[in-house]
Amino acid sequence: MAATSLIILAAGMGSRMNSDLPKVLHPLAGAPLLHHAMQAGRALQPERTVIVTGHGAAEVEAAARRFDPDIDTVLQAEQLGTGHAVQQAMPLLAGLTGDAVVLFGDTPLIQPDTLERMREARAQHAVVVLGFEGAGRYGRLVMRGPELDRIVEYKDATDEERSISLCNSGVMCVDTSLLADLLNELRADNAAGEYYLTDIVAIARSRGLSCGAVICDSRETVGINTRAELAEAEAMFQARARADALENGVTLTAPETVFFALDTVIGRDAIIGPSVVFGPGVTVESGAEIRAFCHLEGCHISRGATVGPFARLRPGAELAEDVHVGNFVEIKNAVLDEGVKVGHLTYLGDAHIGEKTNIGAGTITCNYDGVNKHRTEIGPRVFVGSNTMLVAPVSIGRDAMTGSGSVITEDVPAEALAIGRARQVTKLGMAVRLMDLFMSKKKKA
Template identity: 45%
Template sequence: MSTVAVILAAGLGTRMKSRLPKVLHPILGDPSLLWVLRALPSDLGGAVVVVHHGKEQVERAIGAWQTAGLLPCPISTVDQGVPLGTGHALQACIPELDRLGAGQVVILCGDVPLTTPGTVQRLCASEALLLAMDLQTPGAYGRVLQHPDGRLAGLVEAKDATPEQLAVQRVNGGAYSLPWPALRLALLGLTNDNAQREYYLTDAVVGVAREIPVAVEVCEPEELAGMNSRHDQAALQAAAQRRIERHWMAEGVTFLHPGSILVGPRVHLHQDVILEPGVRLEGAVVVGEGTQIGQGTVITDSTLGPGVEVRPYCVIERALVGEGSKVGPFARLREGTELAEKVHIGNFVETKKAKLQRGAKANHLAYLGDTEVGEGTNIGAGVITCNYDGVNKHRTLIGRNVFIGSDTQLVAPLVIGDGVLIGAGSTITKDVPADALALSRAPQVNREGGAPRLRTRQRKGTGLS
């Protein structure tokens, strides 16, 4: 017998007003459901996600997370069918929980993303526990009724509550740990005799509490806050960001304007990193010691080494940036970019599947796609690798200590040897051997006195005097 988690994720989320399932709406770049699944202990006997609305999207997302190694334990899904309440959702899981050999069931909501792993661990280690929160204005939350010794006495939905019960400020957080045999029996006895004509999970929880003591643990409200609207989503993101900022500041990271900086939950920052206003880091991002990231920069799924300087307003996605490199301002490093140590990528330079070796430079207005650039090579302003012929992509290989003059087009496939010098304004279509000088220009013609004669003809042609 083992502990199995059940995650409720079948809801439509009408107040979100979105075609995207509610549990896939992001908090700091990661969907709410991923936050919940990631908080589970790795020693669980599995987790069952209850789906229905947007089932295909949710199952695709879970598959992608499993492939990426983001989930701590095996995940299966159960389609609730037409949703008839939270109790009905658990009833739909009975065959799967039996198959998994559940002895204990931990129940969480897929739209409650900020329950910490520590709290989930305590829940999983408890025989019978309900998580609650105290609110000044409980609103539509279900109320928690307790015996004088603190044990659970009852749960009542707000729509079914009496005025006296509505005055209770301790509310149900929707997270439980219960022994499966007792919960299974209570689920089989559920009725929908209530204001919403639904099968309430809370009725089953109270049924268990009649047989065994169910403890109540009060948590911070942000840990149990649900995402039912865009306003809720914004509030949860702000709470998550404050939590992440506190953590990284304690680890020696500088946030120059904390309210404007967004750092996702899978980001890892080393000591003495400096984040300027408006920075956004999402996905699996690692930033090395002493690196400074300039204002307005967006980085996703990338690794930056120590001592990197990212100047303002850069976009870096699925890239590697080596120690001591300088990037930007206004640079874009696309997927597959790998910069070695002390590489310079300047303003309005774009790279894609480009590998630049130590000390290589592209300081102005260049495009480097499907290319390798050797150590110490200098790429001039306006240089582009012409890597796409309309059907296929082709590679450009550039050797060490090459100088490529401004406004040069390198038409791939192409190999440029070590020590080559290419004159400005050239279009290179053939391989260039090492240490060669390559030029490709039409001859320049100077016509003495030609400028005023041309201007005279132009004025006559346009009727100007």
């Protein structure tokens, strides 16, 4: 297979979004729209990826590099159309051969296998365009038998051309060495006064070159221009992600209530309960169970672990096999070794918990002093009594215990029992006398 270069157009302002945020950075499934296009293109294993920026260029570039630090960017300072945008990328592709695939940063639902079909079709055509069956104000693909004759923009189309149902998505796959040459012949003699990328089809045909079209589901070509369209795309993404999870052997007890992120990974035979929300960066291994009303992000859950209901796992949470995290537990930047049990009403942050340790209800690692974060180290087979406050930095050795209600401020040696609470004082009859005193003061007031 010939080498592939990827050009992603991400220069638009997106004024209809009514936002200070560049359009391609609006989130869909926990990730910027741009990342969706980049992920689809990544499946082609591109030799080079060029992001064409414009509005909010610095923000867009930073977001793109978070996804792939090896991308290149180029600024389209003046917005003169899609053809002009692609022209800005061409100097970065100088000397490269193979295919150039042009994608759009605001078209997040395109599938990798669709791009692969386009690349395969490029073996028969100099230019391949992605089309879909539709209507509305899209450009039309004018076919001549199996060949694509030309693309006509809707505003420039005749009534007869507008009646064509085969619409242009804008996505193209073109011979890289040919693309720059075709772009040089673009003219802005159209109703918008712009350089249309679509015009390269007619230019290629005038040279006797073959052009073709690949057809995909119209849902893959959905572009985002408004908040309403963003919400519709979210619904489409989630529906597809749920269907994929079920197909891959994941149990979703109430699929319509589960929300996935772009990069969510779930192994077969995992069970996901109702109203679970996956943020970015979550992996759930085979056989794990996530119970109802959990929120997970940036975490890893191993085989046989159970989480929830009503648990929150934050970035850096690592759960080993057969860990149990119960209701109203929050874990952040903490590693729980095999067989750890954290039943309920607990916060563990910046910590390491050894295997088969039991964390009692109401336990808190007090990890923040107002300026810095500090770690808590708990060894294996420790029993942490309910309502224990662990004031970090602090460590508890293997097989140790803490008494319920303790505030632990010093390291606890292995096999020791640590109790850090005030001695109880009981004064007989004092409760009644105090109540009488309080009532008499209230009456006088």
